[in-house]
Amino acid sequence: MIFWAGDGGVWFAQPGTALGTAIVLPGRMFGAGTPLLHWTSMALTQHGWSVLTASWDEEALESEPADHVVTVAASAFERASSSLPVLVVAKSLGTLALPWAVAMGLPGVWLTPLLGDASVQAAMREVQRPTMLVGGTADPSWVPQEIVGAGVRIVELAGADHGLQRRDDWRGSVLSQVPVFDAIVEFADGILVNR
Template identity: 40%
Template sequence: MTFGGLPTRFEPDGESRGVALVAPGRAYSPAAPLLDFARVSLLQHGFTVQQLWWDSTTRGEEDPEEWVRRHVAAAHEQEDADHVLVVAKSLGTRAASYAAERGLDAIWLTPLLVEPAVAEAIAANPGRQLLVGGLRDELWDVAVARELADAGCDVLAVADADHGMGTPDAVRTAEIHVEVARAVEGWLSQT
């Protein structure tokens, strides 16, 4: 499978232990750094990776949660795996209700914690979850993140990171991306 000539499905060396559905942000593709580093980690841990590529401008008047759920559900229906997890960035985290209904493990990169529906769905999910966000991100709610951590979610909150998990400093942004990659790697090591 390809999207614009780019591959969208990646198989690990050896037998797959499950499938990771990767849902991007509104303007943050699966090939962008946070999701691409996650892809590499997932492959290292034996997961097949299925990227979802979308043009969010085609959403029109459709509810964003329903639009994302529809895309994730369509990808999920194509899979025949015992273990499915969701890895999502920003807009893609609107799939939290879908994941919660199915008890899917999830990695939420810059989840929209200011959106009650997203926060409530993450709280309702019995699966293992990792939340990653920056304290300079206007869509990250510190109090909600704390409550989710108290409820059992793993949380990485980076003090100086914005919604893209970056800063105006290129070196510091690269350091943050390494920190996120380590958190994802550590979380996957326990899966």
């Protein structure tokens, strides 16, 4: 059973019995309702994850984007069940929470991470928990080989931009994202098995 309920910009998707909580932190232009995060949330829910999805306060983003992202992520974490595993799934702007997640010891899926950000780079070098990065070769911010150490799973889409889309090829964009959803589910299932 799935239901949605709004509360201060955060909505929930719940399986019948939750096995873990996924905190979804969207990008600035690619919110939770976009196909990439919608299908990720649906897939995770069908695999037993309760999904909390955040939204942003534009004024707060203008003044201190990283601080706001971390504040929202921490607020979502407080709503998660303390007895179940927590997984962070973030897109672009949401990946500014990566240093927080690393400090909290949380596993994460980082979609089109802002690898040019110094704090994100530093956190990537300190990752101890399962981590997956997803990006496209046509995205200028996609430079994982320069900062990622061993043990980080990388999923790379040839020709995909920062939205994980191929320019002028909607069908190719959709089809290339299906393996990303499969990889996220496999990654999330592994967290449940190895808890």
